[in-house]
Amino acid sequence: MGDDCHARFWNDCEDGIEMNNNLINGPGIVGTGSIPPTPTTPTVPTTPTVPTTPPGELNFGSFTTALAFVATGLNVPLDTNATLVGTAISHTPGDEEVTLNEAGTYSVTYTASGSSTLSTNPVQLQILQDGVTVPGSVASGISPATLTATANVTVTEPPSIIVLNTTSAARLTDVTVDVIKTS
Structure with missing residues (x-):
């Protein structure tokens, strides 16, 4: 496995060692290796809106x-x-x-x-x-x-x-x- 394995994961280049992007971002994603931002959770109202009943119409x-x-x-x-x-x-x-x-x-x-x-x-x-x-x-x-x-x-x-x-x-x-x- 020696050199063959080394070649699959690391590439030598002028600026140093470059890592195979598939190990960081997964296959098919090309990028800088940064993690995409976390999606935000939608805001949920804490108090439901309750319809009001006009006076005199509520009878029970x-x-x-x-x-x-x-x-x-x-x-x-x-x-x-x-x-x-x-x-x-x-x-x-x-x-x-x-x-x-x-x-x-x-x-x-x-x-x-x-x-x-x-x-x-x-x-x-x-x-x-x-x-x-x-x-x-x-x-x-x-x-x-x-x-x-x-x-x-x-x-x-x-x-x-x-x-x-x-x-x-x-x-x-x-x-x-x-x-x-x-x-």
Whole structure:
């Protein structure tokens, strides 16, 4: 390997020894052997821009009950107003009724853990609007069950009353009803 290897990596020249450029920059790159500049990292904004909502247009409520025993066909009392923003939705803590005060569309979501008070019955909940079952709002399961559903409610002539109703006697825990005015 002696002289043959030496000739592949080093060349003698007038100014001294010249190194094969492929060893420094890699094959196909011709240059002075300097390292190209490191690319800069793009600047990322640290605070996202959040759209603002004009006053009076943000309307939502979250209502909860930790424990309720409800007979067949009765409404679930909602003990606490966890959140209540705006004037389109109103509720008195401990009451069963949530009032929709403005015309528009509302998204209603509920979740609850339920056990039948009769061992042979399933557990079933539904949303009623002015006494009528809201399509898509019925959820049922074999006891014990976690029940959840989301349905849209349209109000054309306010006020309108919505309730969470049980179609079978049940022991309910961790009940949450969320109402958001969407239009």
